Amino acid sequence: MRIAELAKGKLTTDPDRHTGQGIFFTSRMFDEFAILSGSIYFSHEFNKAEDWIVERDGFQSGTTVFMKLKNNTSRTSKQVFDSFSSGDDYAFTKTVVPVRLAQYGDEKLVSRSQAKRLLAGVDKFRVVVFDFAGVDSIGQAFSDEVFRVFKRQHPEMQVMSLNANQDVAQMIRRAESTDT
Numbered sequence: 043m044r045i046a047e048l049a050k051g052k053l054t055t056d057p058d059r060h061t062g063q064g065i066f067f068t069s070r071m072f073d074e075f076a077i078l079s080g081s082i083y084f085s086h087e088f089n090k091a092e093d094w095i096v097e098r099d100g101f102q103s104g105t106t107v108f109m110k111l112k113n114n115t116s117r118t119s120k121q122v123f124d125s126f127s128s129g130d131d132y133a134f135t136k137t138v139v140p141v142r143l144a145q146y147g148d149e150k151l152v153s154r155s156q157a158k159r160l161l162a163g164v165d166k167f168r169v170v171v172f173d174f175a176g177v178d179s180i181g182q183a184f185s186d187e188v189f190r191v192f193k194r195q196h197p198e199m200q201v202m203s204l205n206a207n208q209d210v211a212q213m214i215r216r217a218e219s220t221d222t
Contacts (some may be wrong), residue, residue: 134167144156171203
């Protein structure tokens with residue numbers, strides 16, 4: 043699901059001509075931002091911690107983009123860039139990945155293949171925060187792939203978790219402490 047990659051940032055189909063950062067940062071500048079493409083609806087709201095991806099019945103051709111900006115917003119583009127960058131050069135080095143977007147319907151996040159789908163493209167960042175808001179549990183293989191295997195393959199990256207409930211946090215700790 044390529045639209046899910048919008049939540050991570052740096053998604054591009056033509057890296058020679060653009061970085062893939064435009065839609066990501068635009069979605070964070072507005073108070074409300076949504077894309078309806080085919081049967082997929084992606085939504086980001088500034089004052090809410092969660093992005094939404096919903097799959098609708100029936101395919102609709104074309105893409106529609108919705109943007110809403112309050113006239114009296116105090117948010118600046120500098121604040122938006124600062125929250126995903128480091129240093130004065132505004133390098134896009136940090137992403138927050140909403141883990142629940144890796145779930146399809148009521149499925150549980152248990153497999154390595156689900157983890158690999160979640161990890162696609164995050165190796166382009168120096169700091170990756172996996173936001174577990176709305177995720178009740180994860181399986182051992184999923185946790186191991188993200189928090190042991192991936193971290194060992196990318197020791198230069200900082201990999202963190204956010205909003206993990208007790209059960210999820212326990213699985214993460216287990217994966218991080220496993221020696222092989």
